[in-house]
Amino acid sequence: MNANGQSAVFGRRKEPHTVIIARGDEIRHFTVRPWLIACFGSAIAAVIIGYLLATSYLVFRDDLIGATTARQARMQQAYEDRISALRAQVDRITSRQLLDQQLMETKVGELLQRQTQLSQRHGRLGPILERAEAIEPAAVETQAPAPAVTPGDRSKPEDHAALIDGKAAPQLAMLTSFSGADAQPFSRWSTRADLPPDASSADRADKLFVAINQSLRAIESEQLQRVTKLADTTYENADAIKEALQAAGLPVDKDFGKNESDVGGPLVPIDSALLFDTKVKELDEALDELDRLRKEARRLPLANPAPGRAVTSPFGVRADPLLGTAALHSGMDFRIPLGSAARVTAPGVVTKAGWNGGYGRMVEVDHGQGYTTRYAHLGRISVAVGQTLKAGDVIGQTGSSGRSTGPHLHYEVRHDGEAIDPLRFLRVGKKVEKYL
Template sequence: MNVTGQSAVFGRRKEPHTIIIARGNEIRHFTIRPWLVAFIGSALAAIAIGYLLATSYLVLRDDLIGATTARQARMQQAYEDRISALRAQVDRITSRQLLDQQLMETKVSELLERQTQLSQRHGRLGPILERAESEVGTAPAAADAAAKPDEHADVTGSISQPGTYSVASLAANPSSGDTRPFSLWSTRSDPLPSDSAADRADRLFVSINQSLKAIETEQLTRVATLADNAYKSADAITQALQAAGLPVDSDFGKSDAGGPLIPVDGSMIFDSKVKELDEALDALDDLKKEARKLPLANPAPGHSVTSPFGVRTDPILGTAALHSGMDFRAPIGMAAKVTAPGVVVKAGWNGGYGRMVEVDHGNGFATRYGHLSEIDVTVGQKLAAGDVIGKTGSSGRSTGPHLHYEVRHNGEAVDPLRFLTVGKKVEQYL
């Protein structure tokens, strides 16, 4: 019985958990299986873990979103700062380019204005320089360089050179990447590797400006030299005439002037220099015209004087007598030429003069040509210096063929040698 009892106890089957619900007369029971308990526990554990995870997500989500937003804000701010810096850099580059372009345009305008001014001056100087060189003579060689344009500038044309751009093209595209104009033009200074186009253009403008300034200086020097030569020529003529006692404008070269000191610019200096040259040439021209009216030429060049002016022994009577002119040895038939322009007032036989021609030169001066063998002019005929009035001979009171030449001032005979001496001195100026 004990064995049976042990066996019954030891081998008794384990009964599952049962839930009994009694309600009045109704009794209900539920059997709970182990797997169901495990499933329910797992479900509850999953729900608890899910709840905890959801709660943690909801708690941490705001922090995550805030951190992401802050990171994005920082990145956006960094990008905006970078964009602002790039914009500022672009603005600086653009502003510099605009300033460089404006500066270049200003310099080009100044150069073109100076070039136009020099071209206009060249046009003005052309006729007056030709006149000056014809009346005064060629200026020194150093001054002649003003007529030759510099290697970077042409006075009468555009500032350009074969194979290069003109100055105007630099203004049109001053910041272009094509640096060929600068490398071709800047022959006086080697460009540095770090030089920009603006730097090379600046050196180019300096070089061209120096060239134009040199041309302007040479023009002024040439004008001043020619004016000085004109005054020197006029002074030489005046001194020669005054030394011979011949009439000359006593006020030549003198001026009474005054007034406040007012600074002038380059154009006014040039105008004043040109005006001074023009006045000097006018004065020299007037002086030459007056000198050319005087009988300063030799009536018989290359022929010796046989009898001077003054008291001499009369060749026929052998007594002392006044010789009112000069006798030049000349063969019969040689052309006798008038020594200054004038009008014939006498042409015919005149006592001891034989065949004689008298020419009035104005201002009280007259010349006589005696002992002619032939007269080729008539009274009232106008003559130029060097015109033939007749042929030499031995008519009248004469001992042999020669030319008797007289110079008279207001009817009185004066020594022709004074005029001949002055004529030799001023011949190179006339």
């Protein structure tokens, strides 16, 4: 070891560096040791490295901050886009619900309007059908048409009845507050077989509206068919009465009838409401005509004065029962037991009631329009002159008074004083009996 602190390089001694600083008379010297040089170099190297590192940090920091800011901006933009998309979806759903609600309210309004129309029709049909029942019970089966259920209609009969009599308004009104939670009331109108499993409430509501519309259309159609059929039947019955009266030469309005051949004009379609009103008016007119014809027919002596009794002498020329010579028999004789009730064959007013020569005890009844009937050979008279009678009223009891060979009823029909064969009236009465 070298005592003076000198180092050997390659086996040779090396003196430390000495720095001499002279300033005027002052002289200073420093000995520069190797370790000091190493420390000084290390310090300079550290400063340089630190500067480089600081410079690198400052250079890359802006890039890192920019990248982070851009990433955050992208995340925020994506979040805002997602929020906007969800908001738009909510708006679309809300708009669709509003449209569905408005559509449902419109449909409910239409159904309520049609239900009201059906109720009004029912109100109009009621009096007419009651009148038709009074005039012709066989032609009217029911006062309100039964609803027809179509194959696609899953409604219950009581629902149709409610629609007819005006009780369907609460059932239809509940549709105005329809929501997803209220879909249960529609389960009876549509099944899973009809709609897919994921069918919405609006789809079920549409199915319900279609079913109700079909039911209402079926009811309207059947109402119209019933009215049309009833009008046709009424016209047919009136025609039958008219033809029977005309065939017998009895008075009848010859202008009556709905079948005119000399007609024409442009085709102008009409809606169901106007068609229904037209058919109802036609039915009303037909009932008026039928009622008028029936009243006219009922005023005529068409009934049999002794139903079920045998005719012993018809109208016409015969051998007089007392003299045996040819004579005109002006009426018909019915074999009837002594003391049986004699009834008038049509409404009228008694013009004669008492003894009348060969007629014996006789009652004559005026039926209007020049028609009279006579009931002779009575044993007892129970009416007086001027008395008003209805068809079937008892006018007395049968007997054998006057020129008679035994108990019987002599029945005559006269027009303007001239005798007419009563058989002609009886035949007409037999034909029109079911219409009267």
